[in-house]
Amino acid sequence: MQENAKKQKVEDDKETTELKQCLEIIPDEEEVTIDAIPLAVKSPSIVGWKIHKEGRKSYYQIIRADGKSQMYMIFSHMLKSFSREDLEDLYKLVKAKYKSTRPVEDLDLLLLGDLKTMFEPHVGFSREDFEDLHKVLDWKLYDSCGVHSLRMQHVHIHMLVEKKYPLIPSTLLMMLENKLQIDYESEMAYQLLKFIIKQPKK
Template identity: 85%
Template structure:
């Protein structure tokens, strides 16, 4: 009813106080008919835009994702350039990204990426131990994250810290 009162030619409640009921009813009916005609036109336009497809038919929808997740990690290597060493992370599409520091890798990875990398590193060093320094660092960092143990230095040091706030 509020919608129809708004459409009553801009009258305010004070303007309607002095009018008799029949006159107000007539104004309301005109506004109601006008609103109904506008609603019917809008409904007709929407029906033109819609196409009903029976359940038996297969429907293919081309959807464009709003956020594109980078492809899963499939491999990793230690890449060396002179004295510098980098973690080279290779994704399923063949693209790779290089990181010098593990913490930089953490900033651009989500949990799924870290779990995948951990599984790959764990599979590689299942029966052997890492020999290269960067391999050892990566293995230890991931192991500490996914297999916390009381005797690990990181967790042992946590007991010595006091939380201030």
């Protein structure tokens, strides 16, 4: 039994070493200074959002149950501070609002598209959509909400870590070659890499 345990540890260490070669730790330097909130303290749920304009710039204003709000210029900035619950709350609100109408604002159209692709990959895009896409520019993991994001030449795709998306083999290979960018090592990063590596590459 001891011999088997030693062999298993050697195999696990080897796999971890191989997976580490597919990771790139990049501490977030864009991070804006915010008041530190203990991890145990849960943020109030999201109850609404609107587009806030300042001159030529537009922002997403996310409104929480306690009346406080936060501004985000782009969707990926939300992912840095959102939990999975936050994402699900926002998705439900956006989906309910645009159930039978189409967004007027460009930012709302983008938000609806990003959330739909994330939660409904079978509706958001198909395998054929990737045929015309080109080089993978970067691949990032947002650990707090369990989302990984793929930036390509003509599109930015946000995906839930545990869901399977219609990525073509050449895209999967480029993702692994570019390495997964993370702020810090985590079990989620290793699980995601294992999941991507297991998908057929031919």
